[in-house]
Amino acid sequence: MATYKKFCMHCSGLIPGDSKLCPLCGADDPFELRCPKCRNPVERNWLICSSCGFSLNIRCPFCGKGTFSAPVCSSCGAQLIVRCSSKRCAELQVITASNRCLKCGKAFK
Numbered sequence: 327m328a329t330y331k332k333f334c335m336h337c338s339g340l341i342p343g344d345s346k347l348c349p350l351c352g353a354d355d356p357f358e359l360r361c362p363k364c365r366n367p368v369e370r371n372w373l374i375c376s377s378c379g380f381s382l383n384i385r386c387p388f389c390g391k392g393t394f395s396a397p398v399c400s401s402c403g404a405q406l407i408v409r410c411s412s413k414r415c416a417e418l419q420v421i422t423a424s425n426r427c428l429k430c431g432k433a434f435k
């Protein structure tokens with residue numbers, strides 16, 4: 327069987343199509359959109375998560391347009407990934423409407 331490659335939707339890197347984890351950015355589920363908070367599978371046009379009600383729509387800090395809370399802005403293609411500034415946490419995550427770390431709750435600037 328020929329190996330095929332797909333784009334990771336988190337880092338846009340080209341990786342093997344059967345990857346469980348993205349070898350480039352370490353994201354789990356590289357080909358599926360999930361709620362950043364509860365990991366429920368979500369669709370790109372949803373405003374909130376159907377499972378936990380988390381807001382999935384954010385304003386891109388780069389182009390100022392509303393976009394899905396995904397690793398890449400659907401308007402300008404900028405990466406919407408932040409690392410928590412807490413040294414003990416340092417969790418990599420997508421920018422969310424809450425503007426807080428999803429892991430430790432620290433507010434981002």
Ligand SMILES: [Zn+2]
Binds near residue numbers: 334337338352
């Ligand atoms: Zn990736």
Ligand SMILES: [Zn+2]
Binds near residue numbers: 377
């Ligand atoms: Zn959720």
Ligand SMILES: [Zn+2]
Binds near residue numbers: 387389390391400401
């Ligand atoms: Zn943008």
Ligand SMILES: [Zn+2]
Binds near residue numbers: 427
């Ligand atoms: Zn954190």
